[in-house]
Amino acid sequence: MAALAALAAILLEYKSWADCGLSCMMCYNLFLTLAQHCHCAAPLDIDPGLCPVVCWCIAFLCKCFLRTMFVILNNVYCIPTYVVWMMIIFPLKRYHPDLYWKIEGHFFHWLLAMVSMWSWSAGYDIVELGDDIRTCLEDRTLVIANHQSTADVPLLMATFNTKKNVLPNxxxxxxxVFKYTNFGIVSILHEDFFIVSGKDKRGESLQALVKHLRDSYIPRRRKWMVLFPEGGFLRKRRETSQRFALKNNLPVLQHVSLPRVGALHAIVDTVGPEKNPGGNSSGDPTVNCVYPAHVNWVLDITIAYPEGKPLDLGAIVTGYRKPCKTFLFYRLFPCREVPRDHEAMTKWLYDRFVEKEKLLDAYYKTGKFPIDGFCASPVPPQEVSQDCLRFAILHLFFITSSYIHFQLLSYVVSYFWY
Structure with missing residues (x-):
């Protein structure tokens, strides 16, 4: 309804029609239909003619419809076949778990590559800048990022898709709530963690997180872990965050909200680096780790959308927003720099988000990030480049797998039914 209302409002501004190759009556009738559907009054002095605006609207709606149908179809032939493959190799989980999780990780990566293609095909490019993160690609790393909209996760998927061994691990x-979406079954099988929001469930949820880290993250030899410390989208959290800041004499933030420290505290306490009694001055965080299971790095990602207007999942699916570039600003910290004391850790995390506020404020005003003072040796901005051939091969694989699984299922059903 909102989209139709916007289109009708655009059309109402035009009273003269130009040649676009469509029947004048077709354009005029479409205009009247839109106006009536959106409760807009069509001006009586419109001369039915050939309208380029209506043609553009038709093409726009067709594009949105076709992209939506494609994404739905993409889900239909990818997610079920992923589940079937996991059922087929399920015995490996008991008798050869390392092989099972290696295979599952590749399937998980391939599925997220499909999601990466949605934003890429819509023209929503990603530009990386800031610290060089190649250092942490093969190490256990905690990723913290600001959370603005439903587009954050798909764009992070698209970014990680190009980095070897990140998404599988x-x-x-x-x-x-994401447990009950179309991708929920995939996250369950991959053993992601679903955190419960709300004060009354906070303690129980953090205990479950600690258990998950010990029972899944460490035994599965996972590398990266993604956390949104704000605990919700900016548009929902901003007002509450600002009231809390005013009440507690904290910085009032506009472009991010004050983060919640509970999950970070649980993660650092459970899988944070343990220091040797004698200490270490080498500067290498891996030297201070007694156990390889411990997180070595904290990767702080600041997500910046053009003009401060976040994309959303609807835009990624339909492509209704014009092509644009989203910037990811990286800052890499050794995990041993994160304080263990609760108050000191809270201040450390608040400082990171105050810095995000400064970065985003400068970017929205000038179109550039103030790299000086935030990165010691920054890498130049690099646009994330996807592999078209790989996308095509993965589509072929999932479509072929779906066909084979359907034929097998049909055979089994027919065997018992007849």
Missing amino acids: LTWIMDR
């Missing part, structure tokens, strides 16, 4: 920490 990645754990998402997400709100429990």
Whole structure:
């Protein structure tokens, strides 16, 4: 309804029609239909003619419709076949778990590559800048990012898709509501963690997170773990965050909200680096780790959308927003720099988000990030480049797998039914 209302409002501004190759009556009738459907009054002095605006609207709606149908179809032939493959190799989980999780990780990566293609095909490019993160690609790393909209996760997927061995060995920490989406079954099988929001469930949820880290993250030899410390989208959290800041004499933030420290505290306490009694001055965080299971790095990602207007999942699916570039600003910290004391850790995390506020404020005003003072040796901005051939091969694989699985299922059903 909102989209139709917007189109009708655009059309109402035009009273003269130009040649576009469509029947004048077709354009005029479409205009009247839109106006009536959106409760807009069509001006009586419109001369039915040939309208380029209406043609553009038709093409726009067709594009949105076709992209939506494609995404739905993409889900239909990818997610079920992933589940079937996991059922087929399920015995490996008991008798050869390392092989099972290696295979599952590749399937998980391939599925997220499909999601990456949605934003890429819509023209929503990603530009990386800031610290060089190649250092942490093969190490256990905690990723913290600001959370603005439903587009954050798909764009992070698209970014990680191009980095070897990241997505197969990645754990998402997400709100429990995502458990009941179309991708929920995939996250369950991949053993991501669903966190429960709300004060009354906070303690129980953090205990469950600690258990998940010990029972899944460490035994599965996962590398990266993604956390959104704000605990919700900016548009929902901003007002509450600002009231809390005013009440507690904290910085009032506009472009991010004050983060919640509970999950970070649980993660660092459970899988944070243990220091040797004698200490270490080498500067290498891996030297201080007694156990390889411990997180070595904290990767702080600041997501910046053009003009401060976040994309959303609807835009990624339909492509209704014009093509644009989203920037990811990286800052890499050794995990041993994160304080263990609760108050000191809270201040450390608040400082990171105050810095995000400064970065985003400068970017929205000038179109550039103030790299000086935030990165010691920054890498130049690099646009994330996807592999078209790989996308085509993965589509072929999932479509072929779906066909084979359907034929097998049909055979089994016919065998018992007749």
